[in-house]
Amino acid sequence: MPDNTVILEKANAAITAGDYEGFLSFCTEDTLWTFVGDKTLQGKEAVRQWMATAYLEPPTFMVENLIAGGEFVTALGKIRLEGEDGQLTDYSYCDVWRFREGKMAELKAFVIKTA
Numbered sequence: 001m002p003d004n005t006v007i008l009e010k011a012n013a014a015i016t017a018g019d020y021e022g023f024l025s026f027c028t029e030d031t032l033w034t035f036v037g038d039k040t041l042q043g044k045e046a047v048r049q050w051m052a053t054a055y056l057e058p059p060t061f062m063v064e065n066l067i068a069g070g071e072f073v074t075a076l077g078k079i080r081l082e083g084e085d086g087q088l089t090d091y092s093y094c095d096v097w098r099f100r101e102g103k104m105a106e107l108k109a110f111v112i113k114t115a
Contacts, residue, residue, distance in 0.1 A: 005066050006098045011104065018058040020051045028106055029112075032106040055084045057082040061093075073097045079111070089115045 003015050007026055024044055031048075033041040041047050061079035065105035068074075075095045080088050098106040 004071070004097070004102075005068045007076065007099070007102060007108045008066070008073050008097060008104070012061070012063070015055070016058050018055075020048070020055065023051075024048060028105045029103055030098055031103075031107070033109065035111060037108050038111075054081070056084065071099050073099065078114075082087065 001061075006089055011023050011026040014020070014026075024047065027044055027047065028042050030042075030105040031047060033047055035041075041050050061077055061081050063075050063077040065072060066075040073096075075093075075097070077092050077093060079093050081091065082088055091113050093112070096108045097103050097104050
């Protein structure tokens with residue numbers, strides 16, 4: 001059985017390298033992303049389109065904790081994104097990933113803007 005924590009670390013490394021297709025290769029076709037209080041993305045193509053606008057520049061993030069249990073891996077940390085205005089904004093996040101057959105099938109993300 002694949003180690004879901006290792007899979008998530010490889011996927012995150014792809015994102016920071018700007019390899020969004022590499023990241024998406026770790027997701028199921030029917031991946032479901034819920035940004036709590038914001039939006040829901042259904043399917044890999046919806047995620048691809050969202051990344052094209054949300055990640056104009058690859059985000060920088062620091063994972064503080066990875067907590068694995070069963071089919072879930074929870075990541076806690078900080079992320080910095082560049083907005084359309086070129087300004088960098090810092091966020092704290094908690095991502096709860098559900099894995100299915102070694103791929104990321106579902107994300108519930110709690111993202112909070114910090115000072």
